[in-house]
Amino acid sequence: MTMPPSANRLKPAIVHVLPRTGIGGAEKHALHLLGTLARHPGIELHLVCFECAEWHDRFTALGIPVHVISRQAKLWIDLPRMLKLRKVIRRLNPDLIQSWLFEANLLCAVTRSQSSKLLTSQQSTRSSEQSRLVNLADAWSKRASDLVIANSEAGRDWACANGVRLDHVEIVPNAVLPGRTSPSRNRHGVIGFLGRLSPQKGLRVLARAAAVLPPEIRIKVGGPPQYFRLDQVALAGRLSYIGPITDVEAFLHSIDLLVLPATDGEGESNVLLEACAAGVPFVTTDVGDNGVLARRLGMPVVPPGDAEALARAMSTAIAAPPQYVSTRDQLLRDRAPEKVAARLVAIYRRLLPSYSQLLDPGSLFVA
Numbered sequence: 001m002t003m004p005p006s007a008n009r010l011k012p013a014i015v016h017v018l019p020r021t022g023i024g025g026a027e028k029h030a031l032h033l034l035g036t037l038a039r040h041p042g043i044e045l046h047l048v049c050f051e052c053a054e055w056h057d058r059f060t061a062l063g064i065p066v067h068v069i070s071r072q073a074k075l076w077i078d079l080p081r082m083l084k085l086r087k088v089i090r091r092l093n094p095d096l097i098q099s100w101l102f103e104a105n106l107l108c109a110v111t112r113s114q115s116s117k118l119l120t121s122q123q124s125t126r127s128s129e130q131s132r133l134v135n136l137a138d139a140w141s142k143r144a145s146d147l148v149i150a151n152s153e154a155g156r157d158w159a160c161a162n163g164v165r166l167d168h169v170e171i172v173p174n175a176v177l178p179g180r181t182s183p184s185r186n187r188h189g190v191i192g193f194l195g196r197l198s199p200q201k202g203l204r205v206l207a208r209a210a211a212v213l214p215p216e217i218r219i220k221v222g223g224p225p226q227y228f229r230l231d232q233v234a235l236a237g238r239l240s241y242i243g244p245i246t247d248v249e250a251f252l253h254s255i256d257l258l259v260l261p262a263t264d265g266e267g268e269s270n271v272l273l274e275a276c277a278a279g280v281p282f283v284t285t286d287v288g289d290n291g292v293l294a295r296r297l298g299m300p301v302v303p304p305g306d307a308e309a310l311a312r313a314m315s316t317a318i319a320a321p322p323q324y325v326s327t328r329d330q331l332l333r334d335r336a337p338e339k340v341a342a343r344l345v346a347i348y349r350r351l352l353p354s355y356s357q358l359l360d361p362g363s364l365f366v367a
Helices: 025-037 056-060 079-092 101-111 132-143 153-161 203-210 248-253 270-278 290-297 307-319 327-334 337-351 361-365
Strands: 013-020 044-051 066-068 096-099 117-122 147-150 169-171 190-194 218-222 239-241 257-260 282-285
Touching: 013 025, 013 079, 013 101, 025 044, 025 056, 025 270, 025 337, 044 056, 044 079, 056 066, 079 101, 096 101, 101 117, 101 132, 117 132, 117 153, 117 337, 147 153, 147 337, 153 169, 190 248, 203 218, 203 307, 248 270, 257 270, 257 307, 270 282, 270 290, 270 327, 282 290, 282 307, 290 327, 337 361
Parallel strands: 013 044, 013 096, 044 066, 096 117, 117 147, 147 169, 190 218, 190 257, 218 239, 257 282
Antiparallel strands: none
């Protein structure tokens, strides 16, 4: 029989479950938060992942135990992984489990112990890339959790539209590290796209927009291929594909303008915050909270799927780069990892009242 987690423990054990330690927006958010939470004296942290990927060394360098449970088969029939995850969870006997992304959300909802609180994540909204079955399973995992952590208002609204009560959703926005602002823009007409190569990110729209851009404007694409190769979006003649990007700041400092023409499925995109921190202007679409963020910062917003509007916005921004408005500095202060992690610790404190004295958000700001 499993003892209640708090029975013989001086501080709460919290297990984060992440599908892979690779390049991605949710993974970057998790890396920032775990790196900050690891400094909190009142938390025992663990990380479980299903795949060691490009950023695995960065996660292990945080100094928290990392438990790898390798995938054995497709998610729906991977019974060995479910059993191993249940075994690890029972051995660690955590007070709270926080899962990231659909795969981890679903597996944790299925294998959780009732003695542990479960926080699932809502990083995006419904995407055309996902099947109806995936969307239904995703919605069920949210309803089965004690609380849903959304990184955007759009994500919160999606969760509520799929049966999660409003008072069971908390918004914890993406964190961003303070960037090194590039001293000057290149002004060589270089546009950059950074993200996975998937339909949701709007690469086909970018292809149509690129076709009408002046020939001196170049487009650099960075990110891991996922659903198709670059030549399948007919962009080979207008851009250079430079592969997955591990140094985002260096990539941003090599371009004059970032573009994210997402068509659906976004919550709030990390790369826009990183562009803001680096002082690089961007053009994005009115999808998820990306349009809200862009308007707050004074950056151009175009309708999703409108290649002509995207081409006009990019041409204008290259010719006369938009300037960030004064709200940028406050936004970056609000999104510092310590500030965002403190919001998360406040949630832990509310869900684990027996540890309320230990779970002080202010401990994250003690040098």
